[in-house]
Amino acid sequence: xxxxxxxxxxxxxxxxxxxxxxxxxxxxxxxxxxxxxxxxxxxxxxxxxxxxxxxxxxxxxxxxxxxxxxxxxxxxxxxxxxxxxxxxxxxxxxxxxxxxxxxxxxxxxxxxxxxxxxxxxxxxxxxxxxxxxxxxxxxxxxxxxxxxxxxxxxxxxxxxxxxxxxxxxxxxxxxxxxxxxxxxxxxxxxxxxxxxxxxxxxxxxxxxxxxxxxxxxxxxxxxxxxxxxxxxxxxxxxxxxxxxxxxxx
Numbered sequence: 001x002x003x004x005x006x007x008x009x010x011x012x013x014x015x016x017x018x019x020x021x022x023x024x025x026x027x028x029x030x031x032x033x034x035x036x037x038x039x040x041x042x043x044x045x046x047x048x049x050x051x052x053x054x055x056x057x058x059x060x061x062x063x064x065x066x067x068x069x070x071x072x073x074x075x076x077x078x079x080x081x082x083x084x085x086x087x088x089x090x091x092x093x094x095x096x097x098x099x100x101x102x103x104x105x106x107x108x109x110x111x112x113x114x115x116x117x118x119x120x121x122x123x124x125x126x127x128x129x130x131x132x133x134x135x136x137x138x139x140x141x142x143x144x145x146x147x148x149x150x151x152x153x154x155x156x157x158x159x160x161x162x163x164x165x166x167x168x169x170x171x172x173x174x175x176x177x178x179x180x181x182x183x184x185x186x187x188x189x190x191x192x193x194x195x196x197x198x199x200x201x202x203x204x205x206x207x208x209x210x211x212x213x214x215x216x217x218x219x220x221x222x223x224x225x226x227x228x229x230x231x232x233x234x235x236x237x238x239x240x241x242x243x244x245x246x247x248x249x
Contacts, residue, residue, distance in 0.1 A: 054236075055157045056153070056154040056157055056158070057135070058136060058235070058237055059133055059134060059135055059136060059142055060142065060150050060154060061154070061235055062114065062118060062133065062231075062235065062238075063077060063078075063133050063142055063147075063150070064147075064150065064151055064154065064177075064180060065111075065114070065231045065234070065235065066111055066114075066133075066231070067147070067177065067180035067181060067184070068180040068183050068184055068228060069108045069110065069111050069184065069228060069231060070092070070107065070108060070111055070184065070201060071181050071184035071185060071188070071198070071201045071202040072094075072181070072201075072202075073178075073181065073203075074145075074147040074177045074178070074181075075144070076094060077132075077133060078131075078133060078141065078142055078144055079131070080092075080094075080131065080132045080133065081130045081131055081132065082119075082130060082131075082132055083130070084132075085115065085132070087112060087115055087116050087119070089106075090106050090107045090109070090112035091104060091105070091106055091107065092104065092105060092107050094203075101203060101205075103200060103201070103203060105200045105201050108230075108231070109230065110229070110230025110231040110232050110233065111231050111232075113230070113231075113232040113243065114230075114231040114232040114235065114238050115132070116243070116244045117232055117238045117241040117243065117244070118132075118136075118238060119244075120241055120242075120244055121136055121237065121238070121241055122134075122136050122139075123136060123137045123138075123139070125137070125138065125139045126138065126139035127139075129141070146177075147176070147177020147178070147180075148174075148175070148176045148177045148178075150177070151175060151176075151177055151180070152165070152166060152174075152175065155175075181202065182213065184201075184202070185198055185202060185210065185213045185217075186213050186216045186217050186220055187217075187220065187227055187228070188217075189210070189213055189214060189217035190217040190218070190220040190221040190225075191221075191227065195207055195210055198210060
């Protein structure tokens with residue numbers, strides 16, 4: 001454990017960091033003690049070429065991967081319908097959300113490509129569902145209010161066992177699904193994205209709401225912690241799907 005710019009960075013051993021790298025998610029978060037999770041901390045949930053990681057349901061991996069790359073609220077992603085997407089142009093539109101403020105933005109390239117391939121991978125029954133994140137065979141929606149449990153279950157199946165991820169203390173919270181949204185904000189600011197760019201995607205309504213992420217973003221940039229790989233490349237089931245043609249007319 002070390003201190004950087006007044007923030008606690010909880011390092012993992014090499015074996016755990018290797019597994020987390022394969023997961024390819026991240027939780028850079030600012031909880032009670034402003035603890036900063038390393039970028040490697042959740043990278044394990046997405047390379048998924050490790051048999052342990054493939055035990056995590058595919059639609060759960062897709063769900064968690066999009067949260068970390070687009071900054072959506074878990075409820076917004078769970079309720080996302082195919083009609084909200086224009087995959088030819090790579091756009092997402094949310095007309096109903098927590099702030100009742102409709103917003104549209106271009107998806108991350110890897111997320112847009114992952115969703116195109118995901119649509120191809122769905123069974124006829126699942127394609128009849130109007131929701132995007134469903135079991136690819138049955139079409140059953142992902143459970144609501146379970147993002148933290150799904151994230152912890154995935155890390156457990158991947159043999160990531162660091163106690164700080166799973167147990168809260170008086171000064172530190174255990175990992176939550178919301179931390180993936182915080183990851184998106186932190187990495188975006190660290191990469192030099194403007195506040196307007198971030199809020200177009202997250203729906204935050206003031207600079208004050210983003211301020212708490214800025215110091216973590218500076219640490220992230222100074223430590224050269226990097227970014228997440230494209231989603232369509234790191235989930236093997238999607239990387240093996242032939243990319244659909246996109247109408248560029």
